[in-house]
Amino acid sequence: MELSGESNRSTIHEFILTGFTERTDLKIFLSLLFSFIYLSSILGNGGILFIVSHNVKFHIPMYFFISNLSLIDLVYSSDIVPNILVGLIFDQRSISYLGCATQLFLYCALGSTECILFAVMAYDRYVAICNPLKYSLIMQQKTCLKLVLAAYIPSFLHSLLEICFTFRLSFCESNVLHHFVCDFPPLLRISCSDTTVNEMIIFICSSSIIIPCIIFILVSYGSICTVIVKITSAGGRQKAFSTCSSHIIAVTLFYGTLLSVYVSPKSLSSTDNLHIATIFYTVVLPMINPIIYSLRNKDIKSALTSINIVKCQVGRHKSFSRICKL
Template sequence: MFMEFHEGSNNSMVTEFVLTGSNNSMVTDFVLTGSNNSMVTEFVLTDSSNSMVTEFVLTGSNNSMVTEFVLTGSNNSMVTEFVLTGSNNSMVTEFVLTGFSRRPDLQMFLFLTFFFVYLISTWGNMGIIFLVFNKIQFHTPMYFFISNLSLIDFIYSSNIAPKMLAGLLLGHNTISYTGCATQLFFFCGLGSTECILFAVMAYDRYVAICNPLNYNLVMQQKTCLLLMGGAYSSGFLHSTIEVCLTFHLSFCASNILHHFACDFPPLLSISCTDTTINESVLFVLSSCVTMPSVLVILGSYISILSAILKINGTEGRQKAFSTCASHIIAVTLLYTTVLYVYLSPKSSTSRDNVNIATVFYTVVLPMLNPLIYSLRNKDIKSAAKTMLQRKLRCIP
């Protein structure tokens, strides 16, 4: 085994670290210590069998920069962490998403699973949007909100899934600084909008069941557009504030995100500046989005349940409850996984569980929502069946 170690003080430049080993070689730490304008442009590991590097560390004070990490190996080579530590003007130009890299034996299985989930999600959500806008029978407030939910879910999953699939199949686990900010902007904005939209949909069902005679008067087209405009505006205003605050931080502690997508907790954990204000703002703004939404949903369904119990006859109760069942299932799945992700303890064991839960509400749930709403809705099932039959007749 051969290892070079460099140490410098003023304007030192190290262009390459090289490790060459043959069997079962292990290096646990590379360290560069410098004071002014130190630069490392490349780390290279070349090996033949079972070599492991557990950590690269760069420590500097001014203008330290790492531009590239390279690992070349043949069998079972593993790098578990790259760490860059500096104080002034340290620059991170990209982030490394570890995702599910701890289980290389499952990479192909996970790729195929998430690929088909994403295909079904895309087909289902785009199908509902097409039906709602092309069938006059679906030009009602309830279906208008459902079509917006499908649009959000389609963009939401498309913001996360392609990058995750590329990482699983090709091993492209890096994301640029700008790409990370963009992904996080849509991730937060669409997630916040969906939380508010569920509250709007609960209010719509409340008016339909508890005040049916005035439903058309209350839920006019103008009202529906204002409610949706408010949901999108609030969601993306929240996202803009959070993303701007987050990317004003200095990321010099590391460029490793133990996640398959850019999210606030992993980004805050690698910042080398104080994140107290960010965490406080994140908590306050997230609470401002979720708490009113939860209160509206609970208040609406308590009133709906009370109204259903007053209905005479089992058939009438079942019909009233069936219009709400799909929404209740979707809301329960979303809030259960979101609460688990953001309230679970920070540990290496829970990190994997959090990744799985995040996959569920960013990739799997957008697939389930169109299935939940279509399978429990006779009108959508009938329209979809009719459209499919017409398409099949056109095939020679």
């Protein structure tokens, strides 16, 4: 840090992340664990993106939204996990001032986008089940694109607003963040400025995205449940529920974690709670989401099975060709 003679305050050029632990054995275990999770996230989300983009059968609104969710999770985990692994493996805990701002911007923007996207996906399921005859008319390509943009644009503007207010603060006493990523609560703790306005902005912005989305999802699924109950055939009810079950699971995991961190004021002062929640929705959930949507979706499972069959056939063909050459 360099001291400024005019303001007698320091200018911070980097932050130091405390990470998880100082124990070498635990670092090795965590580095292996996070490497496995990150690789699984890349393969899972990348696999869904590949399947949806290369199969005409998946060129429908539901899979368009799922592929956007996979893209967000892919970038989301790539924004956080590599930095964690560098800290665990190479003990490199410093992050530049600009690097911290960039990481936090993507972290906040993509998290907010995922919140709104889950609400958009709930609307898609509502139209599909409650208005099936008008589904193709309502959920046209232009409409889907507008809904996705409606998730991205406000989220990135919201993130930009919070970043601007946060990095206008003075950090004069310490540059040590008691966290493994750049996040708002630890940054506010080490600031020597008055952070009351920042805390209010974080609470208001986060609540204005999370709460309306939760209400919209609950209303949508309330209407869906009403329609499902009225379906006379057991097969019809099961089919209708199966199209929503994976989304319900993903929504419950994601919003439950977010509410515990950014809407509850007490959580802002709880370091352990913040660490656990951050690990869950930035590291674990990007790995879980493709599993949820794959295992509970017959079309994706059949597509994965067909890919495996093709690979096996190609492998056998290559082996046979080698034998013939011999």
